Amino acid sequence: MQETTTTTRHQEPDERERRQDLADRWEDETVFLSSSAHMATHPDYKAIVSLGMPAVPLILKRIQTQGGHWYHVLRDITKVNPVNPTERGNVAAMQRAWLRWGRDHGSI
Numbered sequence: 595m596q597e598t599t600t601t602t603r604h605q606e607p608d609e610r611e612r613r614q615d616l617a618d619r620w621e622d623e624t625v626f627l628s629s630s631a632h633m634a635t636h637p638d639y640k641a642i643v644s645l646g647m648p649a650v651p652l653i654l655k656r657i658q659t660q661g662g663h664w665y666h667v668l669r670d671i672t673k674v675n676p677v678n679p680t681e682r683g684n685v686a687a688m689q690r691a692w693l694r695w696g697r698d699h700g701s702i
Contacts, residue, residue: 609645609648610652613642613645613648613649613652614652616638616641616642616645617638617642617649617652617653617656619638620633620636620638620639620642621662623636623638624636624639624663630663630666633663633666634666634670639667642667642671643667643670643671645671646671647671647672649671650668650671650672650696650701651696651701651702653667653668653671654668654692654693654696654701654702655702657689657692657693658693658702661685661689664692665677665688665692668692672695674695676691676692676694676695677691677692678691
């Protein structure tokens with residue numbers, strides 16, 4: 595009879611799970627901040643931005659399903675701002691602009 599040995603390797607969470615965890619924590623820890631400048635100083639904000647374009651579909655999906663203040667993160671990652679200057683501060687219009695941008699660029 596042959597003995598089979600099973601080795602369990604510790605595996606790092608996949609990138610999708612990592613992005614999700616960063617996004618969850620950033621939202622949880624900044625939800626009561628009124629200043630987007632303060633939100634941008636959170637370490638997870640910087641970590642999310644450093645993920646680059648692979649994080650954009652997750653962020654757009656969150657905006658689509660949960661809302662949230664992801665507009666500065668998206669701008670910092672993509673280096674664009676599709677929001678019309680007259681609509682800045684109008685959360686619903688900002689959401690529509692980013693979701694339209696995401697559809698136009700294949701990120702949704």
